[in-house]
Amino acid sequence: MQTTGWEDEFREYVTARGPALLRTAHQLTGHPLDAEDLLQSALTKTYQAWERIEDRGALDGYVRRAMVNINISQWRRRKLEEYPSDELPEQVSCEPAGTSEVHEALEQALRELPERMRAAIVLRYYEDMTEPEIAKTLGISVGTVKSTVSRAMAKLRTALELPAP
Structure with missing residues (x-):
């Protein structure tokens, strides 16, 4: 499968900046799996707009903004779907050991x-x-x-x- 130059550039960007962006996503969501989903959604939006992004130095800002916007949109949708309950859910901790x-x-x-x-x-x-x-x-x-x-x-x-x- 042949890739274009910008696809290789995008792949290199994700490889280089992915871990830092994932940490930001985790801080925004508070949950590792939600963070992965959030980052994936933001990177999908970035991939779709890649050729239109002229300032490559602003890529982190573009992805962070996409993550914030997506997270807020998801939070608003969830807010409408959540209803009060007399019982508290069991807390699950996903913190790494140590x-x-x-x-x-x-x-x-x-x-x-x-x-x-x-x-x-x-x-x-x-x-x-x-x-x-x-x-x-x-x-x-x-x-x-x-x-x-x-x-x-x-x-x-x-x-x-x-x-x-």
């Missing part, structure tokens, strides 16, 4: 954050994006990014029982 207690507590606290807060924290502290970059990625104002990150950090500190700065 993970420290602090890391586990942080992962749990991140999973409990609302979608926008989680996305803002992941983009700011895991992807090391600036506030203007986060605002552009999430389609919100810089002020909203600042307040969202601040409120999210306060919730994380409370959940982890850390003192305020």
